[in-house]
Amino acid sequence: MLDKAPNGKVSNLLDALDKALSAGEVEDAVDLFQADCYWRDLVTFTWNIKTMEGKDQVRDMLKARLADTQPSNWKIADGEDASEADGITESWIQFETAVARGFGHLRLRDGRIWTLLTTMSELKGHEEPVGFDRPMGAKHGAERNRKTWKEEREAETAELGHTRQPYCVIVGGGQGGIALGARLRQLNVPTIIVEKNERPGDSWRTRYKSLCLHDPVWYDHLPYLPFPRNWPVFSPKDKIGDWLEMYTKVMELNYWGSTVCKKASYDEKTHEWIVVVERDGKEIVLKPKQLVLATGMSAKANMPKFEGMDVFKGDQHHSSQHPGPDKYKNKKAVVIGSNNSAHDICAALWEAGADVTMVQRSTTHIVRSDSLMELGLASLYSEQAVQSGMTTAKADLIFASLPYKILHEFQIPVYNAIRERDADFYKRLEKAGFLLDYGDDDSGLFMKYLRRGSGYYIDVGASELIANGSIKLKSGVGVKKLTEHSVILSDGTELPADLVVYATGYGSMNGWAADLISKGVADKVGKVWGLGSNTTKDPGPWEGEQRNMWKPTQQEALWFHGGNLHQSRHYSQFLSLQLKARMEGIPTPVYGLQKVHHLG
């Protein structure tokens, strides 16, 4: 008789799935899925990051990949129980493939699979040295000419990149490069991180003075080494810089600071990159098999070109170059733009006693930090979540288990609730002339981030200054030109200015490929980021996953890594396993390599 308790339902389903897959009976396996099913695979079946939507896509993938993958041992994850609510049965699951161990998440509706997440935890025979397998550190016994840990580290540093080539070079040593470097170190993949700034953490330190992380601590942990329990909720930028520097040291990363990657090209014959870097004024050529661009999605400044910029006599710079407000007391500041940086910079300038005007050309999504924390993130990333047993790894996987295709449906009610809760706040902002939006389909901040990576401000105080007129606002207008001492707007308004800050955002990571490799490779790879949602700045067709991030691209051996701290932590696991498998010569046939629909 069929067991109707949650554990029984899940076990029955997994047994049937195991049986069908082991027997190579694709149709029997497909029958276990709902018509509107989603199977998101992080590297286990597809050697890709891919969501199969609907039974046909599940069938196609299995037909292509089942024989190689040889999945087995599907069961409820050790120590876990299935649960049931609102007609959905869900469970953590584990399984194996021929070469890896996998962990995942399952949701059943009406006894069939609605969502399935399969993720690679480790490659068999290449497990990370943890727990019982942790390194001894000391070498007991006696040995002539033995080397200490320090001497071994020094020898490695002297060799790698000079007499021995790294397998992987990561360009960009911000949190993205550092998190991936840490994972590759644990997997014993010789790697050099190349960073043009002097010290790890400088990409945060060099940002404007008042910056604190907008995401809370529970969302921001790095792999292996969580922040201590007394770490502030919102890290000040210099503090996160110091953490990254400490992390780089204790995780024993080969980090080449003050080193600029000047160019890179791929030798199709040797399957090797030729990466030219400049270190201490000296050119060095590195020849890795894999090249990762972790150069930042918020690092390639979009600097607008306006008539008169060359005659303007005051200070003018992109927000990424803004030094902070100290020298602008009693000065007139005009900030072009209305997203996160613009708000933070306006508020800091106002605090320092400047006369500040924000110029808002188009609508912006604003969400109050408190509301976002409570209604948007609390169930997965908060102290309450921690207290109720939620771990970072589980939170990341639950988030990953929600298919992008329907993620907005989960987000819309959250932002509707936020709009209701903060109705008075939004009314006052509108009254001050601020142009609001909530995303093209009212799905709010997170979808905007995934789709276009811009267009919002998490309010930590600047909105009140706009609502009460302390920060002046000109909305619905653009910049026509600059004169020696002012900014002229498209409606003819003249704003006297001693300082103009262009908080005009950042260009696509694709631009880095064009700069460092070639326009040809950048075009071959196409746009980086976005889902193909056919919303503003994220043109269709639907891609199902973020373009080019953390997965194989149309250019052999070229990878993109980055995103916020959560994404860097989570997806570095899957990118590191893809790189490790290649280094070990494990076959990695990529299923469903994305097509390119848009250039950078």
Ligand SMILES: Cc1cc2nc3c(=O)[nH]c(=O)nc-3n(C[C@H](O)[C@H](O)[C@H](O)COP(=O)(O)OP(=O)(O)OC[C@H]3O[C@@H](n4cnc5c(N)ncnc54)[C@H](O)[C@@H]3O)c2cc1C
């Ligand atoms: C104002 C602001 C606020 C933000 N707030 C948050 C937040 O609260 N939470 C969050 O998670 N994210 C936040 N972000 C996004 C933030 O940019 C990223 O999370 C983070 O910086 C991304 O890390 P990264 O390693 O991918 O890129 P970056 O930190 O941008 O690092 C890229 C690195 O590449 C280096 N580089 C580039 N080209 C070369 C080259 N040719 N040679 C050598 N080195 C090179 C750069 O020097 C840089 O250090 C914010 C961004 C900005 C601008």
